[in-house]
Amino acid sequence: AEVNVLTLDAWVQMGRPPLQPSSNVLFMANRTKATPIGVLKDASITIQGAKFTGDFE
Structure with a gap:
């Protein structure tokens, strides 16, 4: 499985695009736990006039 993490x-x-609720807990390499506030399904961002989209489903 692959996980992409986006900072708050x-x-x-x-x-602040809409997030889907999540009950997942991520266990990091240093053995700490991280609880995401939600899951981003589709993202669209514009950087210097170029539009980038991501489909994370």
Whole structure:
């Protein structure tokens, strides 16, 4: 399985797109736990006039 992690700061800069609720817990390499606030299904961002989209389903 593959997991892409987006920081809360980056999510805020993207304009806070809607998140799907999540009950997942991520176990990091240093044995700490991280609980995501939600899952981003589709993302669209514009950087210097170029539009990038991501489909995470």
